[in-house]
Amino acid sequence: MRATSTTATQATNIDIYFCDVFHVDPNRLEAYGAFNISVVNDLPLFVDPFLLFNSTKSEYRVLHDEMIRYLQFLRDKAAVGAVDEDLIEYWFTFHEVKQNWLGFSKSGNTGSGLGIDFARALYANLNTVFKSFGQETITKGSHLEKLTLIRSGVGKDNISDFTTNLIKRYLLEYTQTFARDHIPSELCHGYNVPKVSFNYETAIWENSMFTLPCYRGDFVILTPKDILTKDETWINRLDLIDSFELIADSLPNGALRALINSYFREHLPKKPSDREVVEAKVKTIQQYPEIIEYYIREKEDDGDQAQSVSSRKVRETEHFFIDQVKILSELLLGETEFYSTRGDTYAEARDRVQFLKDVIENKDGYRFFWRDGQPIRKEDDLQVLYRLTWFGTPSDINREVNNGRGAVDFKVSRGSVDKSLVECKLASNSKLRRNLANQVAIYQKASDAPRALKVIIYFTETELTKVRNILKELGLSDAENIILIDARRDNKPSASTA
Numbered sequence: 001m002r003a004t005s006t007t008a009t010q011a012t013n014i015d016i017y018f019c020d021v022f023h024v025d026p027n028r029l030e031a032y033g034a035f036n037i038s039v040v041n042d043l044p045l046f047v048d049p050f051l052l053f054n055s056t057k058s059e060y061r062v063l064h065d066e067m068i069r070y071l072q073f074l075r076d077k078a079a080v081g082a083v084d085e086d087l088i089e090y091w092f093t094f095h096e097v098k099q100n101w102l103g104f105s106k107s108g109n110t111g112s113g114l115g116i117d118f119a120r121a122l123y124a125n126l127n128t129v130f131k132s133f134g135q136e137t138i139t140k141g142s143h144l145e146k147l148t149l150i151r152s153g154v155g156k157d158n159i160s161d162f163t164t165n166l167i168k169r170y171l172l173e174y175t176q177t178f179a180r181d182h183i184p185s186e187l188c189h190g191y192n193v194p195k196v197s198f199n200y201e202t203a204i205w206e207n208s209m210f211t212l213p214c215y216r217g218d219f220v221i222l223t224p225k226d227i228l229t230k231d232e233t234w235i236n237r238l239d240l241i242d243s244f245e246l247i248a249d250s251l252p253n254g255a256l257r258a259l260i261n262s263y264f265r266e267h268l269p270k271k272p273s274d275r276e277v278v279e280a281k282v283k284t285i286q287q288y289p290e291i292i293e294y295y296i297r298e299k300e301d302d303g304d305q306a307q308s309v310s311s312r313k314v315r316e317t318e319h320f321f322i323d324q325v326k327i328l329s330e331l332l333l334g335e336t337e338f339y340s341t342r343g344d345t346y347a348e349a350r351d352r353v354q355f356l357k358d359v360i361e362n363k364d365g366y367r368f369f370w371r372d373g374q375p376i377r378k379e380d381d382l383q384v385l386y387r388l389t390w391f392g393t394p395s396d397i398n399r400e401v402n403n404g405r406g407a408v409d410f411k412v413s414r415g416s417v418d419k420s421l422v423e424c425k426l427a428s429n430s431k432l433r434r435n436l437a438n439q440v441a442i443y444q445k446a447s448d449a450p451r452a453l454k455v456i457i458y459f460t461e462t463e464l465t466k467v468r469n470i471l472k473e474l475g476l477s478d479a480e481n482i483i484l485i486d487a488r489r490d491n492k493p494s495a496s497t498a
Helices: 026-032 049-053 058-080 085-092 116-125 146-150 156-166 168-182 237-242 244-249 254-266 274-287 290-301 304-334 345-362 365-369 379-388 432-445 461-473
Strands: 188-199 204-215 396-400 408-414 418-426 451-458 482-486
Touching (some): 026 168, 049 304, 058 085, 058 156, 085 116, 116 146, 146 156, 146 290, 156 168, 168 204, 237 274, 244 254, 244 274, 244 290, 254 274, 274 290, 304 345, 304 379, 345 365, 345 418, 345 482, 379 408, 379 418, 418 432, 432 461, 451 461, 461 482
Parallel strands (some): 418 451, 451 482
Antiparallel strands (some): 188 204
């Protein structure tokens, strides 16, 4: 039975997550198996198609089979002859399914999707690496992830986007079912969603109607936690390269093993650098793609570990980006002016950084940046965490594109005139000195956002000394737009219990 607004759980003071916005008891969402997404910012999780392939759930395996069927359709079209450019765009490109609020976007939920470059890469490999789809002799099944192994620059976000598009009907039905039972009707709306089902007789993507949760005029999609992972999909290019020697040495065909090892050695300089070793491995894999088949077979054989590894990563993500952020938000609520606005965007950004600095340094907020006794030295994670604390502002805060003056983390704006930039960096960043040295010239060229804040977080006394020395060398020790945040735990009163 559909939940009503009179029985719904009251939303928190700060609506950051799905359960907050739609008045859902988090225990109900947990029992349903869905991830409690943020509606402020994408969280760094991805759909891993291997978790569909290797699942004990028959509906997941059917989804994987349907994905492979679509790829076989594309391969067969490509095998007939040259495919018209318009059809390549229609069949091979997909918009990002931004409504699931997952992926790489550090601001909001809008990513790049699968454009024409991805389409051409897939098209070009359909009759090479994907030629044997459905007729594998080494691996147990077919895997979309092969594209990441053949081509650099095609990563987990591309594979996740492609998978999400091909299982979109399932995700929409999954969300609709939950919404009908647990979300007040006034918080839902009917949507005619494009490219939901592919009609193989007409070779046309078809739309369908769904009743879905509505947030700021757009629908929201839930995703089951057991098909999500973080960092890398189970089958990935970095792992293939790292496993190269082990795979090459364990090939059952002795002649092939000798040829591969010989080819690899021939392409190594006498004293190869790490980069040259990787290049030699890549050349060998391209020459002998059988390596890919045996690598995938090993990943299939170890498939039972995929679910446990991904589950652990999802739990860590929940702990860091949900549990910790909720506590951090409550602490920031105690700073009565944090979620209020005064002055222009520069004053607002500076006030928020100062409040955040106070919470981290003086109110045990430093704890959120440590996990298992180690600091979280992943700049992307820290930037997403910082973005989540920006809820409740009339300003737009968006990821700033690299337009020739350097990549900047965030642009805060109110209209076309009032704009400021914010960068969140780790003191341990090896490029910090160059980043600071270039900042004046970079921002002076930024005529649309001439003011900027640099936020640097450090975890040790050594890191603090490094930053101070850099600032002194550059004459920036007294720069009012550079704010250091002390996230050490060995100098805090409660460090012994952290």
